[in-house]
Amino acid sequence: MAEVPEHLLKRSAERRKQLGLGGDGGDEASAADAPAAETPAETPAETPAPAAASASDEGAITEDKGGVPAHLLERSRKRKAAMAGGGGGGDAGGAVAAAAVATAPIATPTGTGPGGHTQRLLTVVKSGSIQQTRAEAQDKVHTWPHLLVVEFAAALAMTAMVLIFSAIVRAPLLGLADVNQTPNPSKAPWYFLGLQELLTMFHPMVAGVTIPGMGLFLLIIAPYVDSNPSNKPDDRKFAIALFTIFLMFWAVLVIIGSFFRGQGFNFVFPWNDGIFFEL
Numbered sequence: 001m002a003e004v005p006e007h008l009l010k011r012s013a014e015r016r017k018q019l020g021l022g023g024d025g026g027d028e029a030s031a032a033d034a035p036a037a038e039t040p041a042e043t044p045a046e047t048p049a050p051a052a053a054s055a056s057d058e059g060a061i062t063e064d065k066g067g068v069p070a071h072l073l074e075r076s077r078k079r080k081a082a083m084a085g086g087g088g089g090g091d092a093g094g095a096v097a098a099a100a101v102a103t104a105p106i107a108t109p110t111g112t113g114p115g116g117h118t119q120r121l122l123t124v125v126k127s128g129s130i131q132q133t134r135a136e137a138q139d140k141v142h143t144w145p146h147l148l149v150v151e152f153a154a155a156l157a158m159t160a161m162v163l164i165f166s167a168i169v170r171a172p173l174l175g176l177a178d179v180n181q182t183p184n185p186s187k188a189p190w191y192f193l194g195l196q197e198l199l200t201m202f203h204p205m206v207a208g209v210t211i212p213g214m215g216l217f218l219l220i221i222a223p224y225v226d227s228n229p230s231n232k233p234d235d236r237k238f239a240i241a242l243f244t245i246f247l248m249f250w251a252v253l254v255i256i257g258s259f260f261r262g263q264g265f266n267f268v269f270p271w272n273d274g275i276f277f278e279l
Contacts, residue, residue, distance in 0.1 A: 185264060185276055187257065190254055190258060193253065194253035195212070197254075197257040197261075198211060219243075259275055259277060261276065263276065
């Protein structure tokens, strides 16, 4: 019979006094019985039956039968052994199983899946790096041959036109100027006829300074008012309209001074009185 500790005997006696149970002999007997009742009975460790083990082996999944890699099967067997040792053998059995699992070598994965296929990791790539990139269209051309070929063709056409005009139209030189005889009408060169035409309509200060100065000032500030870099007519309406008005205004004045002014610089119709203009 196992020896009962003294603190358990004292605790049992105090408990019996509280319940009203007297007697020292009973206390000793009850104290002797109490530890015997409190001591759990040792149960033999459960051992798996050989028949059950053989049955489980027959239905177990193997690498050849189920296609499961060998390292996964080995890990499953060790886990089952650890669970069986921890449940039947108490703390000692669990410690032995844990030590066995800790010291058992770990199988290295082979890196191949069922059927011998190699397992690979996919790399995550941003969508922008795999999209096809195309160069943006630029509204630019090279000077050669696009620009120079056009300019050369325009120069040839102008030379041919001047040659034909000089061969058809007679342009004889006039005689020496006579200070005693003023030609009537006396007209300025064609590029000044616009100003001469303005002098017939306005005061010399207005015709010679104010109106030409305003026209030049508008042409100077035009690039700052319309700073659009585009060369398309739809995008440069202000600049094109301003230059068109200036050009048409000056061209009309030159045409009137050349063909519609007769003797005394009076207004005439060229189909009635002729053309008073010499080249």
